[in-house]
Amino acid sequence: MKAVIIGAGLGGLLSGAKLSKAGYEVEIFERLPFIGGRFANLDYRGFKLSTGALHMIPHGSRGPLAQMLREVGAGVTIVDSKPAAVIKMNDDTEIAFKDFQKQLSLTKNIKLGTILLYSRKFKPKNDLSFKDWILKYFDDDFLLKLADSFCGWALSLRAKDVPAQEMLEIIDNMYLYKGSGIPKGGCGAVTGALADVIKSNGGKIHTGECVDKIIIDKEKACGVSASERTIDADIIISDIGHLETVRMYDCRDEAYSGRINKARPSKGIKICLSSDEPLIGHSGVFFTPYAERINGINEVTNADPNLAPPGKHLVMSHQTVISDDLNQEINLGLLDLKKLFSGKKYEVLLVQSYSDGWPVNRASSGSDIGNWTPVQNLYVVGDGAKGKGGIEVEGVALGVMNVMKEIGIIV
Numbered sequence: 001m002k003a004v005i006i007g008a009g010l011g012g013l014l015s016g017a018k019l020s021k022a023g024y025e026v027e028i029f030e031r032l033p034f035i036g037g038r039f040a041n042l043d044y045r046g047f048k049l050s051t052g053a054l055h056m057i058p059h060g061s062r063g064p065l066a067q068m069l070r071e072v073g074a075g076v077t078i079v080d081s082k083p084a085a086v087i088k089m090n091d092d093t094e095i096a097f098k099d100f101q102k103q104l105s106l107t108k109n110i111k112l113g114t115i116l117l118y119s120r121k122f123k124p125k126n127d128l129s130f131k132d133w134i135l136k137y138f139d140d141d142f143l144l145k146l147a148d149s150f151c152g153w154a155l156s157l158r159a160k161d162v163p164a165q166e167m168l169e170i171i172d173n174m175y176l177y178k179g180s181g182i183p184k185g186g187c188g189a190v191t192g193a194l195a196d197v198i199k200s201n202g203g204k205i206h207t208g209e210c211v212d213k214i215i216i217d218k219e220k221a222c223g224v225s226a227s228e229r230t231i232d233a234d235i236i237i238s239d240i241g242h243l244e245t246v247r248m249y250d251c252r253d254e255a256y257s258g259r260i261n262k263a264r265p266s267k268g269i270k271i272c273l274s275s276d277e278p279l280i281g282h283s284g285v286f287f288t289p290y291a292e293r294i295n296g297i298n299e300v301t302n303a304d305p306n307l308a309p310p311g312k313h314l315v316m317s318h319q320t321v322i323s324d325d326l327n328q329e330i331n332l333g334l335l336d337l338k339k340l341f342s343g344k345k346y347e348v349l350l351v352q353s354y355s356d357g358w359p360v361n362r363a364s365s366g367s368d369i370g371n372w373t374p375v376q377n378l379y380v381v382g383d384g385a386k387g388k389g390g391i392e393v394e395g396v397a398l399g400v401m402n403v404m405k406e407i408g409i410i411v
């Protein structure tokens with residue numbers, strides 16, 4: 001059996017590793033000259049910056065991605081964050097998640113406990129946003145700010161743009177799998193290890209080769225055309241989202257076309273800083289609910305010092321984009337960092353913005369429609385088709401698991 005995969009991002013490589021291990025002949029086509037998509041390293045002055053991700057794996061060594069990496073034998077070490085997360089409060093105090101019970105008031109603890117209970121037992125069935133859901137049950141400014149900070153960091157959305165149902169699935173998964181981790185060597189080490197697995201199982205990865213057509217015969221996908229040649233396949237997996245995939249064949253399923261047009265990519269801004277002294281001092285997520293724009297920050301060198309040159313730290317902040325004025329958004333982010341790290345010395349290494357064809361998420365959480373397509377043997381993976389309740393790359397892994405189950409590969 002032959003599988004052709006369109007795109008060598010995390011979703012494409014995970015699928016390729018799984019299929020090649022199951023005995024499929026795998027061929028991957030990547031239009032760019034490098035693999036990894038938005039989960040690749042960018043080497044800059046000895047720092048391992050990235051094409052997208054902040055080097056974080058949302059559920060660390062216990063989550064769906066870590067599980068799949070182990071299953072396919074990808075040699076990746078994930079350093080679990082300690083503490084998982086810390087919140088910068090309005091009065092500049094910092095509270096670790098694990099100390100909530102001790103440091104937050106009884107009322108706030110009851111409210112947080114109630115959210116957890118709802119996420120486990122009573123997920124809303126309607127399409128209320130997470131913000132409106134919080135307003136309905138708890139009138140609490142801190143919870144609203146924390147919700148925006150968490151949604152901004154993890155999904156590059158505001159709480160008003162995430163369905164409560166999806167957010168409570170995410171909280172449920174956080175309860176199940178716990179907090180984040182950082183892969184040694186950064187996100188490029190993950191995609192690099194997956195490429196090694198594929199190659200060691202005889203698979204091929206072609207870089208600099210763009211797929212421009214999916215060939216359909218009697219409503220079944222049977223091949224692609226790339227670089228002016230045709231490649232036959234029994235299964236085609238697309239890692240480029242439903243919208244881009246559907247442009248490559250003549251889709252006559254109007255209901256499907258209508259649904260995929262509703263999926264919106266999420267936008268974001270990442271700012272990378274270098275410093276001699278630690279700015280945060282731990283490897284967990286530093287949530288900043290009271291900042292103007294920055295939603296959260298991590299200092300990845302506390303998990304893997306090799307992500308920066310000797311003696312340096314690498315700090316990455318993330319913010320969702322709120323207005324149409326990108327320059328203003330960036331300036332407000334830079335101003336936040338100045339305030340958050342006032343009195344500390346750092347250098348801004350790089351500011352990157354993400355939208356449209358190179359977004360934070362191809363289909364924002366709650367707007368993706370899963371992995372199914374109306375064409376037999378054609379599946380979509382990646383962050384345009386995440387599994388339920390999956391934050392970013394965990395959602396990518398859950399989506400790949402769904403596809404593997406569908407085609408009969410045990411996961």
Ligand SMILES: Cc1cc2nc3c(=O)[nH]c(=O)nc-3n(C[C@H](O)[C@H](O)[C@H](O)COP(=O)(O)OP(=O)(O)OC[C@H]3O[C@@H](n4cnc5c(N)ncnc54)[C@H](O)[C@@H]3O)c2cc1C
Pocket residue numbers: 006007008009010011012029030031032035036037038039051052053054055056057058209210211212239240244268269270318354358359360361381382383384391392393394396
């Ligand atoms: C600023 C930012 C921060 C983030 N931080 C994190 C984080 O810390 N943790 C986390 O879990 N997630 C994070 N994410 C999200 C994460 O990076 C993505 O969800 C994930 O990398 C998406 O992988 P993918 O395989 O779906 O898509 P992609 O990485 O986009 O891969 C798709 C590939 O397909 C290729 N392609 C497109 N069209 C064609 C074609 N016609 N033919 C051949 N190839 C084609 C593209 O070039 C690309 O390489 C972040 C994203 C951003 C932008």
